[in-house]
Amino acid sequence: MILLLQKLRVNYIYQMLGSHISVLLVAFIVLSLLFANYVERLVYQNKTDELITYGRSILDKFEKNPQGPVATLEQFYTVLNARNINFSIFDENQNIVYPFTGRLSKFVPTRNEWKQISEGRTVVIKRENQRFGQEVSMVVLPYIRNGNLLGGILLISPISGSAEMISEINHYLLYTVLIALAVSFLFSWVLSRIHVSRIKRIREATSMISSGKYDVHVPSSALDEIGDLGNDFNKMAERLKASYEEIEVLENRRRQFMADVSHELRTPLATIRGMIEGLQDGIIPEEDREKGIKLASKETKRLIRLVNENLDYEKIRSNQIKLNKEHIELSEMLEIIKEQLLFQAEEKNNVLLAEADSNAKVYADYDRLTQILINIAKNSIQFTENGTIWFRGKSEMNQTVIEIEDTGKGIDPKEIESIWRRFYKADLSRSSTPYGEFGLGLSIVKQLVQLHNGEIDVTSEKGKGTKFVIRLPE
Numbered sequence: 013m014i015l016l017l018q019k020l021r022v023n024y025i026y027q028m029l030g031s032h033i034s035v036l037l038v039a040f041i042v043l044s045l046l047f048a049n050y051v052e053r054l055v056y057q058n059k060t061d062e063l064i065t066y067g068r069s070i071l072d073k074f075e076k077n078p079q080g081p082v083a084t085l086e087q088f089y090t091v092l093n094a095r096n097i098n099f100s101i102f103d104e105n106q107n108i109v110y111p112f113t114g115r116l117s118k119f120v121p122t123r124n125e126w127k128q129i130s131e132g133r134t135v136v137i138k139r140e141n142q143r144f145g146q147e148v149s150m151v152v153l154p155y156i157r158n159g160n161l162l163g164g165i166l167l168i169s170p171i172s173g174s175a176e177m178i179s180e181i182n183h184y185l186l187y188t189v190l191i192a193l194a195v196s197f198l199f200s201w202v203l204s205r206i207h208v209s210r211i212k213r214i215r216e217a218t219s220m221i222s223s224g225k226y227d228v229h230v231p232s233s234a235l236d237e238i239g240d241l242g243n244d245f246n247k248m249a250e251r252l253k254a255s256y257e258e259i260e261v262l263e264n265r266r267r268q269f270m271a272d273v274s275h276e277l278r279t280p281l282a283t284i285r286g287m288i289e290g291l292q293d294g295i296i297p298e299e300d301r302e303k304g305i306k307l308a309s310k311e312t313k314r315l316i317r318l319v320n321e322n323l324d325y326e327k328i329r330s331n332q333i334k335l336n337k338e339h340i341e342l343s344e345m346l347e348i349i350k351e352q353l354l355f356q357a358e359e360k361n362n363v364l365l366a367e368a369d370s371n372a373k374v375y376a377d378y379d380r381l382t383q384i385l386i387n388i389a390k391n392s393i394q395f396t397e398n399g400t401i402w403f404r405g406k407s408e409m410n411q412t413v414i415e416i417e418d419t420g421k422g423i424d425p426k427e428i429e430s431i432w433r434r435f436y437k438a439d440l441s442r443s444s445t446p447y448g449e450f451g452l453g454l455s456i457v458k459q460l461v462q463l464h465n466g467e468i469d470v471t472s473e474k475g476k477g478t479k480f481v482i483r484l485p486e
Contacts, residue, residue: 029197029204036196040189051181056138056149056171063151063167064134066092070099070165071155085110096170103163119143119166121152129154129164139171147171210238214245226253265433280311324383328459335377335463342405342412343368345378349385350403353393361398362418368405374412375486380460387453388416388480396420399477410486417479423472431470432458 066088073084085101089111092099100119101110106126108119125135135152144150148168155163210231217228228249232242287308290296296304327333346366357364374381385403392401399419406413423431431454461468464484472478 029200033193033197033200036193036200040193044185044189048182048185059149059169059171060136060138060151063097063149063169064136064153066097067099067151067153067165067167071153074155075157082110092167097167098169099165099167101163101165104161109163125152128152130161132156132161140168144168207238210242214238214242217245217249221249221252226256280314283311284308324456328456328463333380333463335380337375337377337464339373339375340378340381342372342374342414343370345374345381345385346403346405346414349382349389352386353389356390357393357401360393360396362393362396363400364403365400366403368403369407372405372407372412373486374405374414374484376464376484380463384457384460384482385414385416387457391453392416392418392420392478392480395422396477407486412484412486414482414484415479417477419477422474422476422478423470424474425472428470428472 070085070088073088088099100108102108102119106120121129121135128135129152132154134154135150137150139147140150141147148170151167153165153167154161155165213230217230220228226249229246230242232246233239287296287304290304291301343366346368350364350366354364389401389403396418397420401418402415404413404415404417433455458468461482461484466482466484468483469481470478471481
């Protein structure tokens with residue numbers, strides 16, 4: 013049985029509908045029972061209150077007109093008989109003194125009832141069905157004068173009329189409940205269909221995402237939890253789409269990187285291998301051997317530089333680099349950078365100029381700042397021929413500003429944001445570059461600047477040159 017219930021599938025719309033109807037049905041039944049009981053009590057209470065009122069009126073008239081009690085009782089008898097109410101008068105010995113005949117002439121109170129009467133309390137019985145041949149409401153009022161019990165008055169009224177009224181009210185109540193249930197069922201069905209359709213849309217969108225289609229959107233709102241779920245789902249879909257696109261971009265870069273690595277490594281390795289085999293086999297003439305050794309050494313350094321740049325980038329990304337900051341004379345550092353790159357600049361007929369405020373200092377890690385400036389400067393030298401490259405430094409507003417400007421080929425404005433990406437090459441037509449292979453140089457630069465809590469900006473104009481601006485806090 014348990015396994016059968018576990019395998020049983022019930023659509024969510026029927027679950028919602030069943031829960032709604034169950035709650036409404038229970039609520040209607042409870043309210044109907046309470047209301048029916050309240051109406052029944054109210055009807056019988058009104059009936060006994062009416063009898064008590066008539067009884068007190070009779071006793072009051074009887075007391076005020078003791079000379080003609082029979083005439084008074086006859087008047088009341090006529091009036092009450094028209095209202096289907098009967099009454100009788102008894103004395104302190106429980107003897108009926110009026111009327112002398114009829115079904116009430118044989119009335120004998122119970123011991124408990126007589127005790128209440130003797131104590132001056134009114135006896136009220138809402139439903140009595142044994143002593144009078146039919147079901148009636150009964151009231152007994154004591155007649156006390158000067159503290160002595162002289163007798164009392166008994167009033168009864170058949171409850172058939174009251175029962176019929178209660179039955180009619182119950183019928184109307186039943187019809188009302190059935191109509192309310194029908195209307196509630198209709199509303200519950202409509203609301204359930206609306207909610208289920210909204211959930212189905214989210215389920216269908218989830219299926220699309222699971223199949224790899226991330227460009228989905230479901231209607232959402234802030235009206236209820238399903239609307240909030242739709243909002244969260246759309247945000248999740250957008251993040252998944254962005255992540256997927258980023259993964260695709262990274263995968264394309266990885267493939268391009270592997271292709272570049274394979275090409276860049278093959279060229280120097282082939283050169284080194286050719287030189288070694290030529291030297292071993294004696295193919296290279298004696299006068300060219302020194303030149304071949306220098307070429308092999310140059311290609312070896314190039315491979316080492318490639319490996320070091322990759323290692324630096326990964327160390328920076330994994331927060332394995334610790335900065336040893338100190339205050340550095342900016343003019344002295346720029347002169348050192350200029351001297352280190354002078355030979356490379358002269359190979360392309362470039363002029364290097366260094367300008368810095370005499371009192372300007374920068375608070376940074378010496379080795380990493382040198383790496384930053386050399387990488388930028390090598391990039392400027394690489395794309396500048398027969399031009400000028402400026403190194404400038406100054407202090408302003410609690411920060412140190414370093415500028416490197418060239419008169420080279422410049423960068424297309426559409427590519428400026430891309431130059432910081434790993435493996436990006438501004439000049440894709442170049443199969444190899446003497447400095448900063450695979451576009452790692454500027455990626456490392458930005459990471460190191462951010463590690464110093466600084467900022468780096470670049471402005472460029474195609475064919476006129478490029479300007480890098482570094483701002484580091486003092």
